[in-house]
Amino acid sequence: xxxxxxxxxxxxxxxxxxxxxxxxxxxxxxxxxxxxxxxxxxxxxxxxxxxxxxxxxxxxxxxxxxxxxxxxxxxxxxxxxxxxxxxxxxxxxxxxxxxxxxxxxxxxx
Amino acid sequence: xxxxxxxxxxxxxxxxxxxxxxxxxxxxxxxxxxxxxxxxxxxxxxxxxxxxxxxxxxxxxxxxxxxxxxxxxxxxxxxxxxxxxxxxxxxxxxxxxxxxxxxxxxxxxxxxxx
Numbered sequence: 680x681x682x683x684x685x686x687x688x689x690x691x692x693x694x695x696x697x698x699x700x701x702x703x704x705x706x707x708x709x710x711x712x713x714x715x716x717x718x719x720x721x722x723x724x725x726x727x728x729x730x731x732x733x734x735x736x737x738x739x740x741x742x743x744x745x746x747x748x749x750x751x752x753x754x755x756x757x758x759x760x761x762x763x764x765x766x767x768x769x770x771x772x773x774x775x776x777x778x779x780x781x782x783x784x785x786x787x788x
Numbered sequence: 789x790x791x792x793x794x795x796x797x798x799x800x801x802x803x804x805x806x807x808x809x810x811x812x813x814x815x816x817x818x819x820x821x822x823x824x825x826x827x828x829x830x831x832x833x834x835x836x837x838x839x840x841x842x843x844x845x846x847x848x849x850x851x852x853x854x855x856x857x858x859x860x861x862x863x864x865x866x867x868x869x870x871x872x873x874x875x876x877x878x879x880x881x882x883x884x885x886x887x888x889x890x891x892x893x894x895x896x897x898x899x900x901x902x
Binding site for chain 1: 792794821823825830831832833836844846876878880888890891892893894895896898
């Protein structure tokens, strides 16, 4: 069963930051938060992951609250190519991803 | 470096037949996991293989099986196909299958059962 809750859809203006929230209130201490996105039923693309510290890479930033019950994925300058379904996932030990329904992000010109 | 390769990309089968899908992981990756994606159920975990052993299994019937070879390539097999097995089947590979390492997905095999 999915361990995350995300809004079903969001819009973002091109060039602006996209902030995608995720709730994972039942996350355990050794479970990581992962973010993937999927475009047009292609394979999910890895974005970023973290345990308890904030993380940043060339694609995005991940902000995890201190109690680890929620997190936010930040795309700093959204482009039209960022339109996709974004999945926030809790990854349990053993390489299992429990996908929820994700957030459909639409970047508007 | 080459990504995760799944073959074939598209497949059409008849009810009652069986099918074998293949996944070649990224070089050096020893963990391969499989997922089924349908419009109604979303992405669901099927099973995971590490060093030729099934390490975890999702909640799917025994018609769904898999294996992993010594070169880490993996196959999944679905026997006695049903219409509801029509889906995008995805595999993901990672170095050791640990929660702290990234997993990379292939482009999937689109199976249509008629």
